Amino acid sequence: MFDHAYEVILADTEASRAIHRKIRYQVYCQERRFEDPAEFPNGEEYDVWDIHAAHFIVRHRATATWVAAVRLVLPDAFQFPVETLHCLSSEQAQCRPRRELAEVSRICIINAPAPWKMNRHLDYQFGHAGRSGEHDILLGMVNALIIYGLHRGIECFHLLISQSFARLLKRLGVILQQVGNTIDYHGLRIPYQADIRETSKSLVARSALFRGLFSRRELAYQSFSALDGVWQEFEMMPPSFDWPPAPETARRSEIPLSVPSHPGVWHMEAERSRPGPGVWRSVT
Template sequence: MKQNASLIETYNDYFDIEVADTPDLLREVFALRYQVYCVENPFENAADFPDQLEKDVFDDRSVHGLVRYRPTGWVVATVRLVLPDNDDPGTAFPIEQNCAASFALSGLNTRLLPRRSLAEISRFAVSKELKRRAGEADTLAGVGPDPEAYVKPLNNGKRLIPHVTLGLFAAIVRMSAAHDISHWYAVMEPSLLRLLTRFGIEFTPIGEPVDYHGLRQPCFGAVEQVLEGMWKKRQDVWALITGDGADWPPPARYTSASR
């Protein structure tokens, strides 16, 4: 697919996806989180992190992904996946602690979810180095109020926010496959959710938005359903996010007809 090749090749010109599985890589993750969550957007108190590494209690049960900008070697974006507590599957996720009212409004019974394969997408952060458009600087993900401004043409190397966003989602998929995750929680900026929807990445809202690190929408999704929706709507995006099926295979019922 020509469009598919263009998207992947353009992404690879600018970015690398890495799983932060060493102390040095984790230090880069926590340093960027400090910059984004404590300095650029002071949602967390910088004085609580004298080492300038932003961490919390959920990092002990998390895996972390990062996106590195090839031209400089800098880490420009990071995301974590809060994993289930397999010793006590009832242990709360951050979303369950911070968005209780939204769960109550939605009627979603968290005990019915597959808690041993449930994870939360969390600490989505993009460096100010990539936030150059109006409305981006005050966001964590760097997505301004108009998602349409990021979608076409996606293969323009100067429009880096959509590429780094897709890179973070590719890291999420890679980490989810490695840890047998079947369902995702997330609490995202509404503008980020709108952008993901434009790329065929759709989550189900949980209740109403909440004021948590700014206005955020709690949501969830079954991994297979999210990726199947992406496959049907944007196979070029699906190929980038799944490593063209290497990190997560295509939906079996569509494979023979579509490829």
């Protein structure tokens, strides 16, 4: 069962969002090669929608390793990613108030065993799910997205996905409606919408696993800031050199950072239980 083996975490701190970006880099740049690794020299994949999104990461309980991630772009974004591709042609795509819409994107599950061996930006805190874990992880992420969405007043999700992935989601019980034309974007992709309430009913009816998950809504996800443990460590480049990546992408941080005096790869050690900026430690 998902919540015996994994847990979904809402990435609500800069340290946890760095984990999210590292998982995306591993999957999108190293494993699938959807994005150019050279565009992200610090090993964290990002884009302009990150500041308008809720980020979720998945941890394997037994090994305490991070294995998956997903992002929900919220309605305060000027445009959803799918809208910029001009592939929405159905009137169904605009049938709801914008405040009730969000877009699911950056669905990432690490498949490479010992991913740190192929990605120098990762360490032993990152693991892989393997094919046997993908089904449960997808259900757990869908459950978290539905619960989070309903709490935010969201009723419908946009998705831009391949036909094969759409078939997989439909087998799980996700109700998808095509709302536009197939486009060539990292391969052929189709825009869909998923009604959250109809999907949750379908999943509960079809899957005993999901029925158990959905009955324990309070366990759908927890915030990273609420996790046990004091120290969290993450790698990042000093912000004056490579961050932010573009003027329209704002850096968000819960703590003021003193900037190291020269470029390199650094560890920021930030103690959540006490106030203060944390400590930069060079690893180069």
